[in-house]
Structures are given as structure tokens and as C-alpha cells.
Amino acid sequence: MKHTLSVLLQNKPGALSRVTGLFSGRGFNIESLCVAETLDSKVSCMTLVTRGDDAIVEQITKQLHKLIDVIKVTDITEGEFVEREMVLIRVKAEANTRAEVLRIIDIFRGKVVDVSPTTYTVEITGQETKIKAVIDILRPIGIKEIIRTGTIATARAPKN
Amino acid sequence: MSKITGSQAIIKCLQEEGVDTIFGFPGGAVIDLYDELLDSDIKHVLVRHEQGAVHAADGYARASGKVGVALLTSGPGATNGVTAIATAYMDSIPVVVFTGQVPRALIGNDAFQEVDIVGITRPCTKHNYLVSDPNELVATIREAFYLASSGRPGPVLIDLPKDVVASMMSFPDKKPIKMKTYQPTVDPHPGQVEKACKACLKAKRPMLYIGGGVILSNANKELTELAEKLSIPVTMTLMGLGGFPGTNPLSLGMLGMHGSYASNMAVAKSDLLIAVGARFDDRVTGRLDAFAPHAEIIHIDIDPTSISKNVDVDIPIVADCKHALRAMNSWFDDAKQFDGKAIKEKHKPWLEQVAQWNEKHPLTYHEEGDIIKxxxxxxxxxxxxxxxxxxxxxxxxxxxxxxxxxxxxxxxxxxxxxxxxxxxxxxxxxxxxxxxxxxxxxxxxxxxxxxxxxxxxxxxxxxxxxxxxxxxxxxxxxxxxxxxxxxxxxxxxxxxxxxxxxxxxxxxxxxxxxxxxxxxxxxxxxxxxxxxxxxxxxxxxxxVSREEGVFPMVPAGKATTEMLLV
CATH class of the missing domain: 3.40.50.970 (Thiamin diphosphate (ThDP)-binding fold, Pyr/PP domains)
Incomplete structure (x- = not known):
């Protein structure tokens, strides 16, 4: 099963490689990894998407906790959460398809961020399922390149 | 505050930690520190190969319970120490290893005798540091000793760029170390202790399976008290030998691949396995699905990652072994329903069974005339x-x-x-x-x-x-x-x-x-x-006899009851 882990860690040189080294060394998989500074510049937040049964994810969580540079690990898939990913897609846009591409992008509330005589580069943000839908629908038109950020996620704030 | 050199600060830190002996091998990157050592009362032991330095520090630590200290130069000095650092890591031995490093300006330049030892040792140290700011040197060393010796102990490496060691710095007073990101659980959860104790009262065929954690936490007395209080037979991992007296009638010796017949049989037939400071290593468990198949499992360990890693645990207790065992002992001392005599009586058939296994296949070997076995x-x-x-x-x-x-x-x-x-x-x-x-x-x-x-x-x-x-x-x-x-x-x-x-x-x-x-x-x-x-x-x-074998032996991947005997 897919799990999205939110990891707070010290913003120190080498901290990221402690995490990635742990995954490669222990044979855990990483589907995507996103990391950047938080409001506190001494702390980074990492969103890490991994796959495994409950026992493996428990082990991953404990092993991450054990790293001295790690402050907090949350498996946010355990509760309600919001996740987003951004993708930049360079898609073929020639005379006969330019209008169609624009329509599709519009439906997905994407933006064109770069234009060439034969391509559009479009920016789409959303959940993994939405990204997949866009890619699937643009693929027959001709996708030249895809760059994805990987998922970032946060638990929903309590409502009361 | 008057300033001192990095070398002087390091020596002061060692003295502060009560270090009297260090093991090492000099080189260009640590020559300043070696110069300072001459004027200190710390005994330096010059080994003949850096692997020996870290192993010697490790042996010093295991024997004394203190933190062992090694000092190596950069590059090959540091890499030669890696096998010994990994050795200490796998056995959770408190060691602090200082390595020299090229000056900060040269790091990353493929300088002479430069190696990324922090990168190399990341997976085989509890933690490691490259000291890039002289003002953090003292705090880093104090933290390293704290990390090495607390929680689940382990080796910590500090990489010292030559110019950092040569810098001038102040030497702040030592304060108790508090780390936001590292707070090992020392005391057991009382509810878990109670559950474990009640399981002990219920069991008919209990076994204690103890590992190196008992020795690291100096819990041998508490362990012996528990075993004797309830008449529970004790088997030990290789790392746990000595954690319970080998000549005590309740001792079954070692278990696992080359464990005693009685140990492996008893674990297989037990209805309660109390693992203390042991980690269900593959050399102990053999084929996992056949390991203690009838037993409820209690696992006491200070490292949460050890719990339910290989074998599902029914009653986990995350704590220092000594604290957890002490809590269990006092629970029994206070419990009204605990009747030591009745328990011993109840375990009698089980102990007799265990004794029979011991008699049937004791640890033994065949004599062959004059030949030395x-x-x-x-x-x-x-x-x-x-x-x-x-x-x-x-x-x-x-x-x-x-x-x-x-x-x-x-x-x-x-x-x-x-x-x-x-x-x-x-x-x-x-x-x-x-x-x-x-x-x-x-x-x-x-x-x-x-x-x-x-x-x-x-x-x-x-x-x-x-x-x-x-x-x-x-x-x-x-x-x-x-x-x-x-x-x-x-x-x-x-x-x-x-x-x-x-x-x-x-x-x-x-x-x-x-x-x-x-x-x-x-x-x-x-x-x-x-x-x-x-x-x-x-x-x-x-x-000695040339083709002597070690028996019993459980072939790798087999159940521990499938022993090849003498």
C-alpha cells in the first residue's frame, strides 16, 4: 500500500543523505521525495512517498525516527490529508492540435508557461490521479517531455 | 574568556569525559593534535594498523563499560578504521572515533589523503559529524560521547578538518545535554510491564532469551533475580553470554545456529518467550516461521526498531533492560497473586523436560586418543x-x-x-x-x-x-x-x-x-x-584435529530444531 510520510528534519548538510541512505541500505523503496526549508530555517520538511505492507512501513517510520537528525515522522495517510504535485509537460502543439491542447489544459485548470512553434509547455497541479489523467489524455497528441515535482502533502487541520 | 586551540579543546573534552587511554595512529591531518597529546596525561596507544585502533577501543569499551576512543588520520587512516567501526556498530558498542580531515578549503578537491569518511561511515555509525565551524567543536564532542553511550549505544565518528583543530576557540562550561531529536525511552511503560508479568504468571513453559542488551545495560543481576524468582530457564545469544551465569542450573547456554540442543528445543516448545536485549538475528531464529511457534512473545529493548522487525511481538516493552527488569521484579514483589513457591512447582515439569533434553544431547565432542580436540x-x-x-x-x-x-x-x-x-x-x-x-x-x-x-x-x-x-x-x-x-x-x-x-x-x-x-x-x-x-x-x-566441526549445527535457513548433532 502507498504511504505518504511527512518528515521534519534538521536542515543540516548530510541530513538528506542519511534518509536516502537508510532507504537504499535497507531495501525500502522511495516513489517520490520532496524536501525544502520550513518557516524555521533550521528545519526542513520532507514529503516521502513509499510503498509497503504495514510491517514495512512501521519499520520505515521507526528507522527514520532513529536518525539523530530527524525531528518528527508522520504517516499522513493514516488520517485526512491534502496532497499536491506539479508537472511540467512539453506537448506537441501543431496547427491541427494547438486548439485542442489548450482546451484540455483549460479543463484541468492548467497554464501554458512556454510556447514554441510546435510545442506548448504546460503546468498542471493536483493530486496524483489528476496528473495521471492529464498525461493519459495528452499522450496520443504527443508528449515530448515530462518533469514532475513529486508529491507534497499535509494533514488536514482539525475542524473543531 | 581566554581562547585555546582546537587541539587543547579536544584534550580538555577527553579529560572531561574521563578518558585515560586512547588508541590511534598519527598522520599529517592530526599532527597538531598529536603534538598536544605529548603534554597531556592521556595515554596514547600506538597501534600498527588503524583497524586495530578501533578494535582495541571497542575491546576497552566492552570490557570496562566506558566509551572507547580512537584517533585516526585522514584518508587511508580513516578508511582502515571502517571495518572496526562497523563491528562496533553491529554490536552496539560505545566508541568515539576521531578522524583527521584536510583543511576546510580543500574539502571536495581530491586533496592528498582526503576521503569523505562521514559519507562512508554514515550507515555504520550511530551518528557522525564533520566539524565545519570551530565554535561547534566542543559541543560536538560532548554530544558525540552522549550519543555513543546512551540509549542503544554505538560508534560515533567526528571528522576534524586540520584548520578547525588549529583554530582558536573558547571552552564553554559543560551543561547537561538535551537533544530535541534524540530522547531514548529508558523507563518502561507500567501497563506493558504489568501485561508482561501477568503473561509470566500464566505461562507453563516460559523461556528467557537474552542478548547483548543485558550486558550493555548492566542488567545481569536483575535478570538473574527474575529468572530465579520464577524458575525460568535462560538461553543466551552469543552477545548475551555472561549476562546470566553459565554455571547456573537454569542456564541452557547459547541458542541458534550453534546453540545447545536444549536451548533450541526449549525455545521451539515454549509457550512464552521473554526476549531481553536481543534482536531475533537470523543466526538465532533459523527459519522464521518455525521459531518459537507456540510462544507468546515479550520483547524488552531500548531500540524500537528492533521490536517486531523479524518476529511479531505480542508484548513490546521499549526501555533500558535494567529498568524494565527491575520494574518486573518489583511488580512480582508487590503482587498479591504472586506465589513464588507455587510458580516453581508449576514450572517443575517444564524444567524436567529441559533437563532431559540436556541429558539427551549435551554439548560434547568425541575424544580421539592423543589428538588435541x-x-x-x-x-x-x-x-x-x-x-x-x-x-x-x-x-x-x-x-x-x-x-x-x-x-x-x-x-x-x-x-x-x-x-x-x-x-x-x-x-x-x-x-x-x-x-x-x-x-x-x-x-x-x-x-x-x-x-x-x-x-x-x-x-x-x-x-x-x-x-x-x-x-x-x-x-x-x-x-x-x-x-x-x-x-x-x-x-x-x-x-x-x-x-x-x-x-x-x-x-x-x-x-x-x-x-x-x-x-x-x-x-x-x-x-x-x-x-x-x-x-x-x-x-x-x-x-588441533584438522577436520573437527562445530556441533550442534542448524544449517542456514532451516528450523532451529533441525540440528545436526555430534
């Missing part, structure tokens, strides 16, 4: 030292025979590379232990193969008056691999025949040590007596 050598060592020597081992058959036939009654008497299985560990570790306890007899039980992996440390032992005794069980083979080849590869002895080995008696003389040899059984006792009587470093060369 390696097991016999260990038995004589045990007899002549009263079971009270510090025994270090190399790795392989020598290690298993020492574990099986020497009766460890006290903790910190067996120093052996359990997790990593590092050949070449025994001699430098023996030197470390001897320097920690100059009045104790320290014996390295070795094979003719593994002793050669760090034999250069004989010179260190001579130079620093560490007269350890090396007992080589010489069979002319890399015996453990040969045994596997005999059993599982049709006796195809690929690369396990040591066609050339040095004359160890002459070699001893070359190092200014005493060399003794026994080639027949009746020579064994006089040789060991002479070795123990001399003040000097001794090598004993025992020409």
Missing part, C-alpha cells in the same frame, strides 16, 4: 582460569567453541564480534581489554586463519605491556567455511586450505613474545599453565 583446549582454559578470564575471540570455529565450552559467569568476559563477524577482532580487542584491566587474565581464542588478519598488533601488545595470551586452535584450514564445504559442498575445499602459515612459535619470538606449542593432548595443560604463569605476551599454538 579444540573443544578440549577451551575446557582446559576454562578450568585453569576458573572461568574468570576475559576471553576475546576471532571469528569462525574458534569463536563458537569458545562460546560453547567456556562457562561465562560474569558479564563483560566474552568480547567477540557477533553481528559483523570480523576476523581479526580478537587480538586488538584483547589489548584494549588488558589495558582497561591490567590485572586480569586476557586470552584471545584464535584460529590460524583469523589471527593473521591483525597479527601486527603483537608489537602493540609488547610496546604497551599488554601481555595477553593468544591461543591458536591451529587446524590449517579456514575451519568454519571448510565445515560448510564439507557438509553442503561435497567436501570441495575451495580456498580454505591454509597451505602456508607462519611458525607461530618462531613468530612469537620475533615479536619478543613467548611461543609455546602443543601437538598432543597431554601437552595442552602444561602449555596453558606455563602461558598463564608467564608475565609476557604468549602465543600458544595448538595443533
Amino acid at each position: 579444540p573443544q578440549y583446549v577451551i575446557e582446559v582454559l576454562n578450568k585453569l582460569t576458573g572461568g574468570d578470564a576475559i576471553i576475546t575471540t576471532e571469528v569462525g570455529q574458534n569463536q563458537m567453541w569458545a562460546a560453547q565450552f567456556y562457562k561465562f559467569n560474569e558479564p563483560r568476559r566474552l568480547l567477540t564480534s557477533g553481528g559483523l563477524g570480523t576476523m581479526g577482532y580478537g587480538l586488538p580487542a584483547a589489548i584494549g581489554a588488558k589495558l582497561a584491566f591490567p590485572d586480569k587474565t586476557v586470552i584471545d581464542v584464535a584460529g590460524d586463519g583469523s589471527i593473521q588478519m591483525n597479527i601486527q598488533e603483537l608489537a602493540t601488545a609488547r610496546q604497551y605491556n599488554a601481555p595477553v595470551k593468544v591461543a591458536i586452535l591451529n587446524n590449517g584450514y579456514l575451519g568454519m567455511v571448510r565445515q560448510w564445504q564439507e557438509l553442503f559442498y561435497n567436501k570441495r575445499y575451495s580456498a580454505t586450505v591454509m597451505e602456508v602459515t607462519p611458525d607461530f612459535v618462531e613468530l612469537a619470538k620475533a615479536y619478543g613474545a613467548v611461543g609455546l606449542r602443543a601437538t598432543t593432548k597431554d601437552e595442552v595443560e602444561p602449555v596453558i599453565k606455563e602461558a598463564l604463569a608467564t608475565d609476557n605476551l604468549v602465543i600458544m599454538d595448538f595443533a
